[in-house]
Amino acid sequence: MFNRNSKPRLRRSVTLMATAMLITAMSGCSSILTPIDGTPASRLPPELLGVRRSEYVPVPVVMLARHSGDDYILAEGDxxxxxxxxxxxxxxxxxxxxxxxxxxxxxxxxxxxxxxxxxxxxxxxxxxxxxxxxxxxxxxxxxxxxxxxxxxxxxxxxxxxxxxxxxxxxxxERENNVTVIRYNAGAAVGADGTAAGYSLKLPTYQSDVLNALTLTGGLPGFNEKNEVLIFKTSRIPYQRRNEVMNQLMAGEIPCAGEMPYNLLPASDIPLEEGSYVMDDGLIEERFLIRIPLRLPPGQVPHIRPSDVELDDGDIVMVQSRETEFFYTGGLLPGGQFPLPRDYDLDVLGAMALAGQGLLNSQSGGRGGGGGGGMGGLARGLGGTSPTMLYIIRKLPCGRTFNIAVDVQQAMNDSNHNILVQPGDTLILRFKPHEELLNFGLGTFFTFGVSELFRN
Structure with missing residues (x-):
């Protein structure tokens, strides 16, 4: 027999259900409403997996010093x-x-x-x-x-x-005037240091990279890159300095499938007549020298004696690691975190560093608004935690590539627990079935129990 109170009760139930769905959508039910596509981590090409920094070995410092010779050779300036x-x-x-x-x-x-x-x-x-x-x-x-x-x-x-x-x-003995520019030299970890410039007068047989670093703070610290740049301004004709520097600094790294280099006519740079060079090939080799201070194991450093010798007017630069950060969002606490310089950080370690406990029913309640409302209530009542991590990876050419990492698989298979790279953005989300489960649990314990007691 029809109960006159059943219609208002049905209307109230529908209203409560709609309210529950709205609250859930606002509090983290995003994989259904705003899906993200990504390539599974196990299918990534090798060039997108990154490098393992922990396996790198330091370059022997003796390779940064010039050979003094047995006898002093006279030249202009002595x-x-x-x-x-x-x-x-x-x-x-x-x-x-x-x-x-x-x-x-x-x-x-x-x-x-x-x-x-x-x-x-x-x-x-x-x-x-x-x-x-x-x-x-x-x-x-x-x-x-x-x-x-x-x-x-x-x-x-x-x-x-x-x-x-x-x-x-x-x-x-003759001396060379050398300028050294260093960023964050000697600064504490996490401190915002400024660039420091040094003007050195180095005797000719002490004009090398090792002495330039030793006199300006030693080998690069945590906040500096493991690399030394040398601008060989002594080789650049003064009247063409701006032209050559523009060629050096304007080069772009191509993406896959694009032309790897731009060819420039020899009239644009002071090289042999009629020749063509690659703008980030021979030009850089002549006027910009990069000396790595750590290399993969088994790789022999190709450092020529002339690479570490400094001439009058040369500029030595040690760059900052201020761009080597990864970023978090979604159900992870939003933030910016520095990457380790000399060891590896995988996605599970990055989540822990961001404050997200792995597969913990009480975690995930602080980031991106995803922990409040129904999602937080459901996890507090035994619901599931988010296990889909998306990595938005920046390519050298400026484009981005989405990577999908299943956190559960990453805990059991190292092929899914890939390394975090500088510039990565980590977004933690629920899988669709996890959201539906949490929605059901949250709806039941929020409204279903109260309706049972009403009856």
Whole structure:
């Protein structure tokens, strides 16, 4: 028999159900309303899996230092100490010879004290001495320069006595002006440091990457990349500096299926006439040198001696790791987290770092609004936790690629527990059946129990 109260009760039940569905949709029921597509992690191509940083080994620091050589080779910028009895300084044969002055180097020099008067080695190694025409000592050792000076004076009968022999020593070695730019050098983990610039005067046989790093804070720290960039401005003609730098900095990394390089005519850069080069190939090799400080095991570092030698005007740069972050959203607490520099972080570790417990019925209640309402209530009553993780991965060309990771499979199969890469965005969501289960549980315990008691 029809009950007159059944129609209002039915209307109230429908209203409560509609309210429950609305609350559920607003509180995390998103996989049904706004689905995301992604390629399963097990089907990813190798180039999208990333690299394991923990397997990298440091490059031996000895490869960052230049070979000093057995003998010092003279060139422009050196200063010689020269003493020639009776000539430099001049004195008559009847007078008592003037003793040579003794020169002590400054505290930053490793040179021993020298004797004589300063003589600068000029461009192309030219030296000017009293009573002689200018001649070159470029490429000679100090002993060879002494012999050359003695021969020049003896050939003009200026020095007749075999007992009179020039005293030649190195008073000051030539230096290179090198600029070092470092980001976050020595800053604490997580601290926002600023770029620091250093202007160094390095003796020619100490002008190398190792000395430049040692004098400006040591090897790169946690907040810096394991890589050193050297801008060889000493090789770039000044009038074409902007042109070459634009070619270096404007190169884009192509995506799969696109042309790998852009060919530029030789008229655009100072190379051999009629040749063509790749804008991120030969140009970079000539004017921008990248020296990695960690490499995969078994890989031999291809670091040439000329790569670590610094010339006058060169710029050394150690870049910051400020872009090496991953981001979280969805049912994960939204945030930005730094990636480890020297070890690996997989998706399960990234979820734990973001504060999301794995398969915990009480977790997931703090992120993205997904833990409130029906979803949070259902999980509190024994419902399921979200197990579908989407990774939005940035490609080098600027595009994005969606990866789907089943958290349950990732816990049992390492092929699904892939590595997190810089720039990744991790979005945790429910699977459709998980949302329906939580919706049913939440609806029953919220409205179904109350209706039972009403009856």
């Amino acid at each position: 200063i010689l100490g020269v003493y020639i009895e009776g000539v430099m300084p001049f004195s008559s044969p009847a007078s008592v010879p003037t003793p040579p002055p003794v020169n002590f180097p400054d505290g930053n020099s490793d040179l021993p004290p020298s004797l004589g008067y300063p003589v600068a080695v000029q461009e192309h190694g030219i030296v000017n001495l009293p009573l002689l025409k200018p001649f070159s000592v470029e490429g000679m050792t100090v002993e060879e320069a002494r012999t050359r000076i003695a021969d020049e004076y003896q050939s003009r009968d200026i020095l007749r006595s075999e007992d009179t022999y020039p005293i030649v020593s190195l008073m000051k």
